[in-house]
Amino acid sequence: MCSIGDDDFEEHGDAMIPQKPLESIIDEQLCKRCNQEMCxxxxxHKKDPECKNCFLTYVRHKFKAALGSTKMVKRDSTVLLVADNRPESVVMLDMIKYCLEQNIHQRLHVRIVGVLFINENFLRDGNEESELDFIRDIITRFDYLSMPMYYTDIGSSSDAVNILEMDHSQPINESSQLSVKKKLSCLESLTSQQEFIHNLRITTMKTTAKQLNAQYVFTPDISLDLAKTLLTNISLGRGASVGLDVAFCDNRHEPTFRIIRPMRDLTTEEVHHYLNLNNLTAGINQKFGEDKAPGMSIQNLTGQFVNDLQTKFCGTVSTVFKTGERLTGKTKDQKEVCRVCKSSLDYENSETLFAIEYSRLVSEYANQHNSDPEFIEEKAREAVIGNENSIRQKLCHSCRNMPIESIHIILRNQ
Structure with missing residues (x-):
């Protein structure tokens, strides 16, 4: 029989004593921050465990500090909250309700004009009954907020409807839904479809913000979401605007509204604990296309990569999205913006884009007679700058890579 290490067990009888699970160790500790409650x-990312009150104080302060330190949101401003039934949305709405109920010195001094729920269920072949169930679930889940709640289909040109004033026995109006589905079917790749839906979501937010006279639109993006956005947009060729894509304030849609991301400093772990400690429930509401295989789109593949980072190296995700703040392009001198994504036009005098187009044309004309270097150089510069009457002249590098059908569909919906 093997006798390796027998001496160790004789001399150290505690060598094989099973360790207590982390949960039991936490339950037996007094919180070191307050010295009053049990952990x-x-x-x-913290050294010591915490009690419920200390954790809630910490995470709520983190939320309020993001709003207060930047001073972007002015006192008594009108705010529209964009939400769904995902954990991040549930936490954001509950935190805002908490901040509005504090005393005069700690209160969030804004006027909430409503909570907007954008319906995308019909894009996943949802039936009429499931959409009505979704509306009823919204009422049940968020009625305690005592805030006006609005509902609209993504891409709808009609005004958002107050949920509490809806006749839920009536069937859903399918005209706008069929229109969006038809346009979506014209796009071949899932990458283009997800990009189209993203732009359509922004357009829907803009329409409702104008309807309700909202100066700011709050979105529930947390650090994990913004890390995905950062790497996805770089992969799509939109590196010049990633600073605004992950910033606390996105002012590209002025003067209509500004997008504010008050949850950007929160992690998935903090959101999870906040839900549990406040007995809040959340649903699973994936964005369009996220249920497809990772390899089917750039967005899904990047999302899987960031999720793996979150699982194996949780501290890396916050580093990724915070790096995006330092990648802000020189937008002050840019007068023109992309017609689709509102990013600054970045193609003029760009040697990088010229090199990309030149390389592509060399491959394209390799086996043809008109492969003269001067001809290819002229064609490459023309491709970068675009013709005077061409729509390409009004698009950034990333949007130029989208199919022209996608461009026309997005512009018609703006």
């Missing part, structure tokens, strides 16, 4: 959780 209930330990965050991965």
């Amino acid at each position: 209930v959780l330990k965050l991965s």
Whole structure:
């Protein structure tokens, strides 16, 4: 029989004593921050576990500090909240309700004009009954907020409807839904479809913000979402605007509204604990196309990569999205913006884009008679700058890579 290490067990009888699970260790500790309550959780990026009250104080302060330190949102401004039934949305709405109920010195001094729920279920072949169930679920889940709640289909040109004033026995109006589905079917790749839906979502937010006279639109993007956005947009060739894509304030849609991301500093772990400690429930509401295989689109593939980072190296995700703040392009001198995504036009005098087009044309004309270097150089510069009457002259590099059918569809919906 093997006798390796027998001496160790004789000399150290505690060598094989099973260790207590982390949960039991936490439950037996007094919170070191307040020295009053027993600990209930330990965050991965913190050394010591915390009690419920200390954790809630910490995470709410983190939320309020993001709004207060930047001073972007002016006192008594009108705010539209964009939400769904995902955990991040549930936490954002509950935190805002908490901030509005504080005393005069700690209160969030804004006027909430409504909570907007954008219906995208019909894009996943949802039936009429499931959409009505979704509306009823919204009422049940968020009625305690005592805020006006609005509902609209993505891409709809009609005004958003107050959910509490809807006749839920009536069938859903399918005209706008069929129109969006038809346009979506014209796009071949899932990457183009997801990009189209993203732009359509922004357009829907803009329409409702104008309807309700909202100066700011709050979105529930957390650090994980913004890390995905950053890497996705770089992969799509939109590196010049990634600073605004992940910034606390996105002012590209002025003067209509500004997009504010008050949840950007929160992690998935903090959102999870906040839900549990406040007995809040959330649903699973994936964005369009996220249920498809990772390899079917750039967005899905990048999302899987960031999810793997979150699982194996949780501290890396916040580093990724915070790096995006330092990647802001020189937008102050740019007068023109892309017709589709509102990013600054970045093609003029760009040697990088010229090199890309030149390389592509060399491959294209390799086996043809008109492969003269001067001819290819002229064609490459023309491709970068675009013809005077061409729509390409009004698009950034990323949007130029989208199929022309996608461009026309998006512009018609703006």
